[in-house]
């Protein structure tokens with residue numbers, strides 16, 4: 216076994232970051248195991264993107280970060296890019312490049328000083344464009360693509376880096392349902408067949424439940440919970456994080472939870488019904504006019 220294979224992919228110790236005076240990441244410590252599908256969840260503004268940017272080295276953070284057992288500072292920029300690839304949430308639209316050119320840019324960390332593409336670089340790019348379903352778009356300019364197509368191009372560019380660790384900020388945000396599953400299946404396949412560690416942000420708790428090995432639930436710049444989907448996606452933790460009622464139950468698809476959003480009017484009716492039951496007024500059950 217290669218030295219360092221047993222070390223976590225990422226080790227975060229006492230990570231803190233603030234924008235101006237406001238603390239956004241508050242002393243976070245955790246590790247991501249190699250080959251894990253690790254998903255960050257949490258409400259808007261809880262610090263998920265900031266944490267991902269700090270892991271990707273885009274913004275500084277106080278504390279320490281080890282990548283594959285080595286301090287992140289010990290890597291050159293190019294060496295780090297051979298280990299970690301990053302797909303941001305906000306994708307640049309204004310590049311005057313074709314899809315193929317953009318995907319090939321992912322090969323840069325593997326190229327020599329002159330940056331010429333080899334036959335192998337071209338073959339890797341073509342293979343990855345095929346698996347990400349963007350082959351037919353190869354000659355289109357980026358500014359002529361839909362949001363979902365652009366998202367798949369940037370995922371393909373990151374995969375072209377052939378990284379050990381893939382960081383993705385809401386990679387399914389602009390995708391239709393079929394492409395959401397296609398991208399998540401592809402990430403799962405990369406994890407299973409190549410041992411790639413996947414760290415991603417998602418607002419989709421059901422995708423997180425179905426694909427995640429471990430979930431990190433953030434609230435207000437801190438870690439509210441870290442563990443398996445069954446441990447993290449509980450009624451009380453989700454209510455504490457999101458401040459709304461979410462129905463959690465065992466999924467009919469496997470040993471993971473299914474989370475259903477509950478509209479306010481239905482939550483209110485359910486609470487009213489429970490209150491009436493507690494008061495011994497069950498006779499009104501079934502009379503919708505009494506449920507409001």
Ligand SMILES: Nc1ncnc2c1ncn2[C@@H]1O[C@H](COP(=O)(O)OP(=O)(O)OP(=O)(O)O)[C@@H](O)[C@H]1O
Pocket residue numbers: 234235239257258259260261262263264265266
């Ligand atoms: N460049 C910035 N300057 C100042 N404050 C920022 C900046 N970027 C983010 N913030 C603030 O930091 C906090 C965390 O933002 P962040 O984008 O990390 O949250 P998030 O959990 O990813 O949110 P979302 O789910 O909405 O994408 C928010 O209060 C946000 O307003």
